[in-house]
Amino acid sequence: MIDLPRHWYNILADLPTPPPPPLHPGTLKPVGPDDLAPLFPMELIAQEVSTDRFIEIPEDVLDIYRLWRPTPLIRARRLERALGTPARIYYKYEGVSPSGSHKPNTAVPQAYYNAKEGIKKLTTETGAGQWGSSLAFACAQFGLECEIWMVRSSYDQKPYRRTLMRVYGATVHASPSPVTEAGKKILAENPDSPGSLGIAISEAVEVAAASPDARYALGSVLNHVLLHQTVIGEEALRQLAELGETPDLIIGCTGGGSNFGGLVFPFLREKLQGKINPVIRAVEPAACPSFTRGTYAYDFGDTAGLTPLLKMHTLGHDFVPDPIHAGGLRYHGMSPLLSHVYELGLFEAVTRNQTECFEAGVRFARAEGIIPGPEPTHAIAETIAEALRCKETGEEKVILTALSGHGHFDLGAYDRYLSGELEDFTLPPERIAESLATLPKV
């Protein structure tokens, strides 16, 4: 049994070159702390640009992490047996957290730093609700108010995640909502708007910016978010060491990149130091392939074009991915930090289609008992394919994969898969070219 890590790992300290800075969309100058102060507390702004290798996890955060951390690293012996593979498969399972995914790893410190600086309320957006429920939980821990804009289509279709946020005490609005100027404007144009993450971000940002007591919180993409998630990889590193194992291959799924970055950065540190040499592989949905079919360029983080410009792998900020069930992977862009690491050639990326992912999810559930969320089924599909390659070659590869959350709120999607109703989408090159044509000129 390992101890809980006391530090997050900041990969900025070990990269040969720093990533390009975010730019102010008006001036095209690098964004400074003052630009961000209305939205984030100073300590998180400092973490965003810090080059310290290790950042201490505050005792109050550790105290909450202890509710579910260290999370288990499980050898998938039953899956190995079912596949007949000589590979040894380990999965790091984040679904034991209160909201069922890795998201509370960053929600808790974000709530903590805000509370410490006297902030009374956090606002955020959420799509399917994983991030919203995690932030709601974290705010309840520190007595912060939590106000969430949930994309209208999810609000109507996924009432359970919405209820989870309310159980934790959050206020949840369907977005677009009549409580913000941004929402009112959209509703005036289209009272039946199904909403989008872009609109919901605008609403949450508007409310946070207008109040000195409120700040905004983001669940992926930013450096400080990936920093907080490195607790996953730090634990996995210790857990594998305790078992005397060295990974040959590390596989994770990528949407905004926080689960993947959180798992692999500590292993990358060891790799950069020449201690280990695993192949590291990101798996993205074929319907939203920012690494494999996007471009590396400055783009907006949101659809509406309100955020600073971020240098990242992007499909274009107005790219709308097909409605795959892995809602957490339906993001047009990618963490700028992870994008930079990719450009440095430190990991590779592949894509997987929706139905093969659900097939892998069912196979995994029958063997290991846990129903994976649609997002990590991408990593599982790749892991199974790799384990079957090992069966051919006889290689006893050690594979580490990230099971970022359970699928208890996604059984509707499993039902569609089992009923043969789930579809794959083809993404013609023209669609990507079209949205990339609208990239901002930098």
Next chain:
Amino acid sequence: MIDLPRHWYNILADLPTPPPPPLHPGTLKPVGPDDLAPLFPMELIAQEVSTDRFIEIPEDVLDIYRLWRPTPLIRARRLERALGTPARIYYKYEGVSPSGSHKPNTAVPQAYYNAKEGIKKLTTETGAGQWGSSLAFACAQFGLECEIWMVRSSYDQKPYRRTLMRVYGATVHASPSPVTEAGKKILAENPDSPGSLGIAISEAVEVAAASPDARYALGSVLNHVLLHQTVIGEEALRQLAELGETPDLIIGCTGGGSNFGGLVFPFLREKLQGKINPVIRAVEPAACPSFTRGTYAYDFGDTAGLTPLLKMHTLGHDFVPDPIHAGGLRYHGMSPLLSHVYELGLFEAVTRNQTECFEAGVRFARAEGIIPGPEPTHAIAETIAEALRCKETGEEKVILTALSGHGHFDLGAYDRYLSGELEDFTLPPERIAESLATLPKV
């Protein structure tokens, strides 16, 4: 970190008198192994009547238990703080299992013993689906077919639990179904029948009894089920000892009694041996109060009157509890073994109403992060009330409670509670008297 227990504890070895035997409803003679052989494998029939104090957990069962066991024993520090109580509250959390409750503790050995005796298929009934999904998971582990009759009203209202069973590879029928004689008969009379547990049991038993390769599995009530569940209490005993704590009060909820029996029997052993002296308290729903308002008599285990007669605390086999959301506690009877232990005066029982239970569930979730299932909110409500009494008196009581499962599939009920739509039911004495009037004459 404790090791996994290697034995289940059989309280029959330590009781001053044995419980009255089940009777054949025709002959009123005690039921023998031959009567049960068409339904259960010999090893489970032997466990049902064994007086061995400890029964070894087979290695193949331990190997699957290890996927989620030992389950955590968590000190509810945040809840204590929120209540301002000097009491120390510990909860034993079974929601980390694949299906999210304590049910796999017995589903796995039941599947194992059946597979070992060459059985190819298990049948069962399920209401809300907790038991069905647990048995489906267990069958997948041993390559057994699993055929489940799910009460029609739940089948229609709770599609997610149904999907969970299908993900694990089970066949799920809405009950009444056209695939059994029992089902056909009901459907002929009423094509729109919402079904009942009684009907679903009849269908599952009919199919098992008709095939030499099939057997039937039950998720609560029977001695061997409570035996398997003692792994909970054995772990909790070791975990508290490791912390240097001795419980003053143990609180659990009761429906059929398997979670409660599983937690408290090992503590009762220590109590009978004079080593500890905790108060032990069962909490039942006010809408289904078999201990506190039922009678101790021979009655049928099912509504249709097909099972052997069981001496137990019962509200009468045709008592239909009001539709509270704690579906797992809506059972007219009680484990005969637990009933006997209650008659021996070894624990006490109280009731709680639905809305105070959900209020406690929300309070717990905001403090501890975990959303409890509606069933364990009964134990939590009692625990909170007791902790507040300690606040008055200043007593530093050590309270142990059972958190038998999470509420991820019950958020509809939480939504109703948060929206003020949840009701309490009053149960007039006449209703109980009426159903008790139909008790079989023994």
